Amino acid sequence: MEPLMAVIIPTLPELIKFEWVAQAAFYFIIGVTLAGAVSAVFLRRIIHNILGLIVALFGVAGLFIYLNSEFLALMQILIYVGAICISIVFAIMLSDPMYKEDPRRRLTKVFASVLVSLLILAGFLSMITKTPFEAAAQRSDDWTVTTVGNLLLTRYALVFELISFVLVVAIIGAIVIAGQGRKQRSLK
Amino acid sequence: MLNQVILFLPELFFLFMALVLFGLTVASGEPKPRRDYHTALVLSAIGAVITLGSIGAEGHLFFKAYRLDLFSQLFKCFLGFGLFLVICISSKLDGIAERHHPEFYLFLTTSTLGMMLLVSAVELITLFVALELSSYSLYILVPMRKGSDHDSEAGIKFFFIGAMASATMLFGMSYIYGVCHTTYLAEIMTTLPQLIHTPGAVVGMVLTLCGLFFKLAVFPFHNWAPDVYEGGANQVVAFVATVSKMAGMAILIRLVALTGGDSTYLMNVLIILAIVGMTLGNLVAIKQKDFKRLLAYSSIAHAGYVLLGILSMSEIGYASVIYYALAYLILNVACFMVLVTMSEKGQNVKIDDFSGLYKRAPLLAVTLLLGVFGLAGLPPTGGFTGKFLIFIAAIEKGYLWLVIFAMVNVTISLYYYIGVVKAAYLNPPAEGSEPIRISIPLRLLNYALIIVILWLGLYPSTLFDQAKIAAEAVLAVL
Numbered sequence: 056m057e058p059l060m061a062v063i064i065p066t067l068p069e070l071i072k073f074e075w076v077a078q079a080a081f082y083f084i085i086g087v088t089l090a091g092a093v094s095a096v097f098l099r100r101i102i103h104n105i106l107g108l109i110v111a112l113f114g115v116a117g118l119f120i121y122l123n124s125e126f127l128a129l130m131q132i133l134i135y136v137g138a139i140c141i142s143i144v145f146a147i148m149l150s151d152p153m154y155k156e157d158p159r160r161r162l163t164k165v166f167a168s169v170l171v172s173l174l175i176l177a178g179f180l181s182m183i184t185k186t187p188f189e190a191a192a193q194r195s196d197d198w199t200v201t202t203v204g205n206l207l208l209t210r211y212a213l214v215f216e217l218i219s220f221v222l223v224v225a226i227i228g229a230i231v232i233a234g235q236g237r238k239q240r241s242l243k
Numbered sequence: 244m245l246n247q248v249i250l251f252l253p254e255l256f257f258l259f260m261a262l263v264l265f266g267l268t269v270a271s272g273e274p275k276p277r278r279d280y281h282t283a284l285v286l287s288a289i290g291a292v293i294t295l296g297s298i299g300a301e302g303h304l305f306f307k308a309y310r311l312d313l314f315s316q317l318f319k320c321f322l323g324f325g326l327f328l329v330i331c332i333s334s335k336l337d338g339i340a341e342r343h344h345p346e347f348y349l350f351l352t353t354s355t356l357g358m359m360l361l362v363s364a365v366e367l368i369t370l371f372v373a374l375e376l377s378s379y380s381l382y383i384l385v386p387m388r389k390g391s392d393h394d395s396e397a398g399i400k401f402f403f404i405g406a407m408a409s410a411t412m413l414f415g416m417s418y419i420y421g422v423c424h425t426t427y428l429a430e431i432m433t434t435l436p437q438l439i440h441t442p443g444a445v446v447g448m449v450l451t452l453c454g455l456f457f458k459l460a461v462f463p464f465h466n467w468a469p470d471v472y473e474g475g476a477n478q479v480v481a482f483v484a485t486v487s488k489m490a491g492m493a494i495l496i497r498l499v500a501l502t503g504g505d506s507t508y509l510m511n512v513l514i515i516l517a518i519v520g521m522t523l524g525n526l527v528a529i530k531q532k533d534f535k536r537l538l539a540y541s542s543i544a545h546a547g548y549v550l551l552g553i554l555s556m557s558e559i560g561y562a563s564v565i566y567y568a569l570a571y572l573i574l575n576v577a578c579f580m581v582l583v584t585m586s587e588k589g590q591n592v593k594i595d596d597f598s599g600l601y602k603r604a605p606l607l608a609v610t611l612l613l614g615v616f617g618l619a620g621l622p623p624t625g626g627f628t629g630k631f632l633i634f635i636a637a638i639e640k641g642y643l644w645l646v647i648f649a650m651v652n653v654t655i656s657l658y659y660y661i662g663v664v665k666a667a668y669l670n671p672p673a674e675g676s677e678p679i680r681i682s683i684p685l686r687l688l689n690y691a692l693i694i695v696i697l698w699l700g701l702y703p704s705t706l707f708d709q710a711k712i713a714a715e716a717v718l719a720v721l
Contacts (some may be wrong), residue, residue: 061292085597088584103706104263144672180445182442182443183442183443185441185443186422186441186442186443187441188422188443189420189424192424201393210308211308211368212305213304213305213308213309214368214372216309217373218372220353220376221375221376221379224350224353224376224379224380224383227265227268227346228350228379228383231343231383232386232398233347235340235386235387242310
């Protein structure tokens with residue numbers, strides 16, 4: 056065994072280049088994201104849609120890691136997968152079961168939506184290729200949680216506070232509307 | 244430190260007001276609508292006075308993400324008074340269940356607070372979050388109407404189109420960030436005019452503006468307006484039609500001013516949207532029987548006139564839009580005040596219901612006449628002066644044919660506006676209809692609105708000079 060390993064390990068960097076690994080990882084992440092997104096949109100059962108969404112969000116988290124933003128990647132998983140998707144699952148479990156027949160997909164509708172999406176895609180592709188996007192100067196190497204926390208409470212303090220206020224308004228609103236619906240149902 | 248608190252005082256006061264109203268929402272016991280009304284009325288009156296006093300404040304806050312200048316303070320004052328006026332006409336709040344009255348006032352306040360932050364925000368992320376704060380509150384207010392069938396439809400439509408518009412706006416902002424490398428409007432203003440000929444910058448700008456087109460009900464994002472106007476409670480619609488529209492106009496000016504004004508693509512987009520919006524709004528409004536639906540379509544047309552002032556991209560153009568925003572606020576509040584007083588149990592009002600209004604309540608008939616003629620753009624009302632200033636600004640920039648087109652549209656709109664006046668003055672009252680009793684505060688409000696409408700129409704110079712200085716402040720965002 057030993058002689059073989061001794062031969063392989065020094066030649067490993069020559070056999071597999073790091074760029075290739077990086078490229079492969081990138082395409083793998085993109086593939087996972089796209090596969091998740093496609094199944095989130097096209098599958099007919101709502102639980103499958105959510106599973107697809109979770110896969111897609113994991114893919115996006117992978118993209119953040121690829122871009123060296125571990126913090127964002129963790130937040131992505133914690134908030135989107137851990138909180139939002141789970142609450143969607145709860146919402147489905149707690150709402151009335153839908154035994155209604157799925158509406159059939161109309162062919163004209165599918166055709167029209169594919170056409171519009173393709174047109175928009177073509178428009179954006181030509182726009183992106185024609186625009187000279189310059190790379191911005193790198194601002195910092197240090198994206199630790201400490202730095203992000205400092206930025207949140209200084210430079211982005213107003214937005215940070217505002218978002219919490221938006222969430223409070225949304226929660227109160229959800230309670231008001233849900234309570235109203237319940238009262239109407241009990242009246243019936 | 245104290246200095247900064249004073250600069251931020253209007254926003255802090257409205258936050259305090261929201262806190263007090265929140266206290267009322269969780270208060271135990273029987274609902275007390277009069278207590279809620281008086282609390283909200285007094286607080287919003289104080290708020291309006293504070294915003295008036297803060298005109299002239301200047302400075303930066305929050306690491307330059309927040310800017311106070313004459314433009315933002317003027318609009319904050321308009322917003323404060325708009326909220327006060329809407330709460331004034333909420334004394335007979337029958338469209339909303341009594342136990343939800345505190346929430347109604349709470350969400351009006353949070354929405355106004357969001358708009359106040361919006362007109363001062365000079366950084367894209369702050370701007371977006373402030374916009375969301377104002378929209379979320381409205382998403383909740385619209386389906387709060389009690390016991391009607393189409394309220395949830397209106398609410399859902401409003402929410403989905405709004406979410407779509409927000410997503411489009413964020414997407415557009417990402418392109419602006421991509422070409423400009425910054426989220427600060429001051430820095431964007433120096434770099435964007437050189438880059439405005441690249442497709443990325445134009446597409447980013449147009450997509451960003453889509454979020455505001457939704458607020459203003461400009462043509463491709465107008466679908467929600469008729470349903471929300473018809474489905475929402477009368478006072479909620481009064482707020483959406485006046486205060487919310489005004490904030491949209493303010494921030495539209497701020498963002499369009501960033502482009503520096505020589506992008507043919509962007510101009511063409513704005514011109515097309517203005518033309519289609521005006522024509523569509525005015526033609527469809529002719530057919531409407533419901534007064535609120537009529538106002539909805541007329542608001543789509545009015546958004547077209549506003550775009551006309553904005554695409555002049557000159558100081559005079561922006562100043563005329565600021566003037567128009569105030570006139571539009573007052574005229575719409577006048578129309579909604581009559582509508583709310585007419586509607587006995589908070590129901591919708593048909594145009595036929597105005598029959599014989601001049602006999603049932605002469606004062607209301609006069610206010611309605613002035614409000615409707617103002618929206619049509621007839622002298623001597625504020626609506627005439629506002630339109631006149633916008634058209635002058637557009638002609639100065641060489642858009643004569645566009646102004647002629649807008650004039651044709653104004654003529655079309657006269658038809659349906661005069662239909663309302665005809666119902667009120669020439670049709671006999673319906674059998675068994677009684678005179679409408681007008682309380683003394685409401686009478687005073689009527690007189691005040693009549694005076695302001697005529698003042699805006701006859702003596703525009705003082706306010707227009709202020710508007711011009713405010714427009715300068717926008718163009719010098721650095």
